[in-house]
Each structure stands twice: as C-alpha cells, then as structure tokens.
Amino acid sequence: MHPKTNKISCEECATTSCFVKRTNPEWLGKISKFKNQVVYPKGQYIFSEGSPVFGAYFIQSGDVKIVSSSFSGRQNIVRLAKAGHMMGHKGEAKENYPIGAVALNDARVCFLNNELLYDAFLNNTHFTIEIMMFYSKELRKSEMRNKFFAQMTTDEKVAYAILYAGEIVGQKNSKGQIMITLSRQELAQIAGTNAEQVSRTISQMKNEGLLSLDGRCICIENLTGVYDLLSEYEQFI
Amino acid sequence: MHPKTNKISCEECATTSCFVKRTNPEWLGKISKFKNQVVYPKGQYIFSEGSPVFGAYFIQSGDVKIVSSSFSGRQNIVRLAKAGHMMGHKGEAKENYPIGAVALNDARVCFLNNELLYDAFLNNTHFTIEIMMFYSKELRKSEMRNKFFAQMTTDEKVAYAILYAGEIVGQKNSKGQIMITLSRQELAQIAGTNAEQVSRTISQMKNEGLLSLDGRCICIENLTGVYDLLSEYEQFI
DNA sequence: CGTGCTTTTGAATAGTATCAAGGCCGGTGG
DNA sequence: CCACCGGCCTTGATACTATTCAAAAGCACG
Structure with a gap:
C-alpha cells in the first residue's frame, strides 16, 4: 500500500527538534525499533479525514498540511507542519474530530501507536513535559489566531497566510528571498477566505512592490513591508 | 492587598476534576502547603494583561473570563473557565502574550508558582499527562472554533456564544432551563462581533421562541432549537 | 494545438459594522 | 417617594466590505 523505504532509525535521525529525542537512550532504541516509517509522495494523504487515528505521527522530513x-464540503487548512512537528494525536479516542494530513512534498513520517506512545509518556518525564509545552504553545497561538482573525480585514488575513506559509513551507531563493508555491486556494484555506480575494490581495501587494510573481509562485520582495501590514497584531506574528 | 480567607486545603477540596488531584498523596500535601489561595470578588482581576504570570492558577470554585x-483597544474573551480549570500557565516565560483573568462571580483560586509546578511535573507522571491531554483537547477545540468561525454567519456565532456561555457559566432555574447573565457586550466578545448584532440576534431568537428575556438576563426556552441553528457544525459543539 | 485547471479581473449582491437615537432599568439624591 | 441621571439595551438607517457569480486570460498537460 505505502511505498517501502529504508527506515531511518531514531539514533541516525538528524531531526534534532523531534520530541522522541527527549526520551532516554533505552526508550529511543525501543521507539526506533517499534515505530513505523513511511515516505509519502507529494499530494498523498498520510491519514484521511474519515478514519480514526490510533497513535501519533512525527515528521522526520518534508512538509505537511493538516486539513x-x-x-x-468547504475544506480549510488547520495548520502547516514541518520536520520535528507532531500530528494526529488525540487526547481521547472517542472524540469526533475529522482531520486529515496531506504531504506538500515528499515527506518521511514516523508513526507511534497509542500503546507505545503512552508507555513512553509514563517512562519519560521530559518527553511528556515537552509535548505538554508544545500543546500549550500551540493552544496559545491558536487562541491568538482566533482573536485576531475576528478583527482582521481580508487583506490582513491574506498577508498573514503568506507570512505563515513562508515560515513553515517557504523556500529561499538565491537572493535569500522566501518563495511560496501554495496555490491561491490553499492560501485561502489558511486565511479563511476564497481564492478570488487572495488573488486580489496578491495583485495589490505586487503593485506595491511587496511581492513578485513567477507564474503561480509567490516571492516575498519586501518582507518587512509585509510585516508592517500586520503591525497592529505584532504579538501574534 | 487581596482579601484574606480561610484556605481550603487540597485534601479537603471538593473539586474532584482539579488536576492537582492527580498527584500522589505526598505531593498533594506538598502543593496544598505551598499553594497560595485567594477569593476574588465579582469583577476583580485575578491577573491582568500587563504583568507576566510566574506560575499557574487552578479554579477551586466560581467562574472566570479570560480576556x-x-x-x-478592542477586548475579546478568549475563553470562559470554571471550577477545575487551569489558567495563566505559560509554556515559555519569554513569550509576550497579554491575557488577563476576571472573576465573573466570587471565585476561589489557587496559585502554584513555576518552581513548585515544574517539580510536580517531574515527580507526577499522571499529573503531567492529564495536563498534556487537557491542552491537546483545548487546542482541538480552539482549532475547530477557528475553522467554523471563518464560515459562520453572525447569527450562528451568537448562537454559539450563548450555548458556550450557558455550558460554562449558565445557571439552571427552577424549570431546569439555562440562564445566562453575561452582558451583550461580553457575548459579543465571545462571538467576535459587536453588542448591536448580539442584541439583534437575541431579539430574533426571542421572536422564534428559542429564548426569553428577563431584563438583561437570557433564558434558553428551547435548547434543542438553538442547537439546530448550529447543526452544520455539530462536531464543534 | 486543443483541453482542463488555476488565476485574474469585473460587476452585482448580500451581509455586517458603524453611526445615531430612543427606551428601559437601576441607582442616587433631593 | 419621586425625579433625575447614566449605563445598558434595542432598533433603524447608512455605508462599506467581502462574497458570489461570471467570464476571460494564462499556464500545464497530453
């Protein structure tokens, strides 16, 4: 079903920010042994909205959108995730919260089932605390997003979506500028609007010299200029 | 500065859902001994938006709004909290995230400073795991709120605010109906709109027989009817 | 070189915020 | 006890922003 690959063990893994690295050596080996690892090609679902998830996914490399x-039928992007991020973990299995994850480019992802995960929680205090902190920070960000989105104009939301996308899945070109290859539709799904408005805002920002376009690819020409659009919300960014 | 009260120890405390109850007996005693407890009268700030918080607050009784x-200068209500809830905890001290907490009625609140809290995390696995789960669930709720608020009409957001307020700070009358005493302004700060729109929606819902008004106090006459307004978002509620 | 998808731009519409005024209620002081 | 005052609530009119619908242009693909 999934493409087979040479598994990269936790000991060899270069993703230092991965939470699994916070476990003690004995557990690092144990997790490495029992984890499941798959490389998902661009566009493929890692887990889909319909089916329940019995564990947690840790991204070793690549970018992912959680939708x-x-x-x-309206889809939106809940968050973007990159190497070191965790996803799919459910506090309670009975919860009905349909989310899916899609690879934005080739992504190598490790899966730990709930049993292994909870054993790891019970035996690795720092591991658990770090994940708790991660959730705490993500909650905070989400709350601020809630708060500010309620009072932002559409232009501001789109500017935010561009900055956010640039931060997580942006690639630097030879000049060190951030390039974003998400579609207008995807940006709209982050900003909570539609593709037309995103297109309008981008055109406007292009005319102001903040962005340049190469086909559908967006290049941020004036990063501080874009940030200035959101100066009222600086705590947020 | 704060009104003095007879401290209720963790051993005597009847709030069974409090996370502190998940610590082992030794630590329950230790936390009980070193915690700080204050009763805040209605309307008073428990902690304010300006100043940093060096620990976490656990509500023993009463209701609180986190703003x-x-x-x-626009204020909004991030969430409502009641007995057993935790608030004010920051993953990283350096973060700049100005929130404040205000008592909606007389509220008894326990404070644990960061040092005590982290010691407790390190020595009480189930305590830490439960708090991690709490954050995980809150994050999920917040993400859904984000998602749905982006596509709800104002009427729907107000209906949501009424249900949410009813759930956390509502009081039952003799008929078992839920009564809400928040002001229009406060409901608007939850719904992400303004007091006028809240008033319009409430009038409309009153005409449809969903609510009745006693002065400014809202009584939910037809609870399932209100839920039906949000049937498209049922996963959320 | 078409075909289908994404993007862009325009015009019409609908929904919501804002502004403004009047009503209700509780508190205060005469 | 009554009149006044101020805050909150309600309702209306207006202006504006954003969504929707529509159509044309650009781009990738076979």
Whole structure:
C-alpha cells in the first residue's frame, strides 16, 4: 500500500527538534525499533479525514498540511507542519474530530501507536513535559489566531497566510528571498477566505512592490513591508 | 492587598476534576502547603494583561473570563473557565502574550508558582499527562472554533456564544432551563462581533421562541432549537 | 494545438459594522 | 417617594466590505 523505504532509525535521525529525542537512550532504541516509517509522495494523504487515528505521527522530513472539511464540503487548512512537528494525536479516542494530513512534498513520517506512545509518556518525564509545552504553545497561538482573525480585514488575513506559509513551507531563493508555491486556494484555506480575494490581495501587494510573481509562485520582495501590514497584531506574528 | 480567607486545603477540596488531584498523596500535601489561595470578588482581576504570570492558577470554585485586548483597544474573551480549570500557565516565560483573568462571580483560586509546578511535573507522571491531554483537547477545540468561525454567519456565532456561555457559566432555574447573565457586550466578545448584532440576534431568537428575556438576563426556552441553528457544525459543539 | 485547471479581473449582491437615537432599568439624591 | 441621571439595551438607517457569480486570460498537460 505505502511505498517501502529504508527506515531511518531514531539514533541516525538528524531531526534534532523531534520530541522522541527527549526520551532516554533505552526508550529511543525501543521507539526506533517499534515505530513505523513511511515516505509519502507529494499530494498523498498520510491519514484521511474519515478514519480514526490510533497513535501519533512525527515528521522526520518534508512538509505537511493538516486539513479539515466541514459539512458543507468547504475544506480549510488547520495548520502547516514541518520536520520535528507532531500530528494526529488525540487526547481521547472517542472524540469526533475529522482531520486529515496531506504531504506538500515528499515527506518521511514516523508513526507511534497509542500503546507505545503512552508507555513512553509514563517512562519519560521530559518527553511528556515537552509535548505538554508544545500543546500549550500551540493552544496559545491558536487562541491568538482566533482573536485576531475576528478583527482582521481580508487583506490582513491574506498577508498573514503568506507570512505563515513562508515560515513553515517557504523556500529561499538565491537572493535569500522566501518563495511560496501554495496555490491561491490553499492560501485561502489558511486565511479563511476564497481564492478570488487572495488573488486580489496578491495583485495589490505586487503593485506595491511587496511581492513578485513567477507564474503561480509567490516571492516575498519586501518582507518587512509585509510585516508592517500586520503591525497592529505584532504579538501574534 | 487581596482579601484574606480561610484556605481550603487540597485534601479537603471538593473539586474532584482539579488536576492537582492527580498527584500522589505526598505531593498533594506538598502543593496544598505551598499553594497560595485567594477569593476574588465579582469583577476583580485575578491577573491582568500587563504583568507576566510566574506560575499557574487552578479554579477551586466560581467562574472566570479570560480576556485579551488588541492594539486598537478592542477586548475579546478568549475563553470562559470554571471550577477545575487551569489558567495563566505559560509554556515559555519569554513569550509576550497579554491575557488577563476576571472573576465573573466570587471565585476561589489557587496559585502554584513555576518552581513548585515544574517539580510536580517531574515527580507526577499522571499529573503531567492529564495536563498534556487537557491542552491537546483545548487546542482541538480552539482549532475547530477557528475553522467554523471563518464560515459562520453572525447569527450562528451568537448562537454559539450563548450555548458556550450557558455550558460554562449558565445557571439552571427552577424549570431546569439555562440562564445566562453575561452582558451583550461580553457575548459579543465571545462571538467576535459587536453588542448591536448580539442584541439583534437575541431579539430574533426571542421572536422564534428559542429564548426569553428577563431584563438583561437570557433564558434558553428551547435548547434543542438553538442547537439546530448550529447543526452544520455539530462536531464543534 | 486543443483541453482542463488555476488565476485574474469585473460587476452585482448580500451581509455586517458603524453611526445615531430612543427606551428601559437601576441607582442616587433631593 | 419621586425625579433625575447614566449605563445598558434595542432598533433603524447608512455605508462599506467581502462574497458570489461570471467570464476571460494564462499556464500545464497530453
């Protein structure tokens, strides 16, 4: 089903920010042994919205979008994740919270099932504390997003989406500028608007010299200029 | 400065959902001994937006609103909290995230400083895991709020605010109906709109027989009817 | 060199914030 | 006890922003 690859063990893994690295040596080996690792090609679902997840995924390399659709069929991007991030973990299994994860480029992802994960929690205090802190910080960010999105204009939300996308999945060109290859639709799903508005805002920002376009690829020409659009929300960024 | 009260020890405390109850007996006693406990009268700040917080607050009884103001002076309600909830804890001290907490009625609150808290994390695995789970669940709720608020109409957001307020700070009358005493302004700060729109929506819901008003106090006459307004977002509620 | 998808731009519409005024209620002081 | 005052609530009119619908242009693909 999934493409087979040479598994990279936790001991060899270069992703220093991975939470699993916070476990003690004995457990690092144990997790490395029992984890499941798969390389997902660009565009493929890592887990889908319908099916429940019985564990947690840790991204070793690559970028991922976490998506959620609503009743009306409208999809939005809950967050973007890159190497070292954790996803899919559910506090309670019975919760009904349909999210899916899609690889934005080739992504190597490790899966730990709930049993292994909880054993690791019980035996590795620092591991658990770090994940607790991670959630605490993510919660804070999410709350600020809530707060500011309620009072931002659409232009500001799009500017935010561009900065956010640049931070997580942006690639630097030869001049050191940030390039973003997400589609207008995907940016709209982050900003909470539609592709047309994103296109309008981008055109406007291009005219102001903040961005340049190479086909559908966005290049941030004036990073501080974009930040200035959001100066009222600086705590957020 | 704060009103003095007879401290209720953790051993005597009836708030079974409090996370501190998940520590082992030795630590329960230790926390009980070193915690700081204060009863805040209605309307008083428990901690304010300006000053940093060096620990975490656990609500023993009463209700609290957690607020955050933006640059433009607009305040909004980040979340409501009641007995057993935790607040004010920061993953990293250096973060600049100005939130404040205000008592909605007389509230008895216990404070644990960071040193005590982290010692407790290191020595009480189940305590740490439960708090991690709490954050995980809150994050999930916050993400769904983000997602749905981006596509709800104002009427729907107000309906949500009423249900949410009813759940956390609502009081039951003799008929078992939920009564809410928050002001229109406060509901607007939850719904991400303004007091006028809240008032319009409430009038409309009153005409439809969903609510009744006693002065400024809101009584939910037809709870399932209100839920039906949000049927598209049922995962959320 | 078409075909289909994404992007861009325009015009019409609908929804919401803002501004403004009047009503209700509780508190205060005469 | 009554009149006044101020805050909150309600309702209306207006202006504006953003969504939707529509259509044309650009780009990638076979």
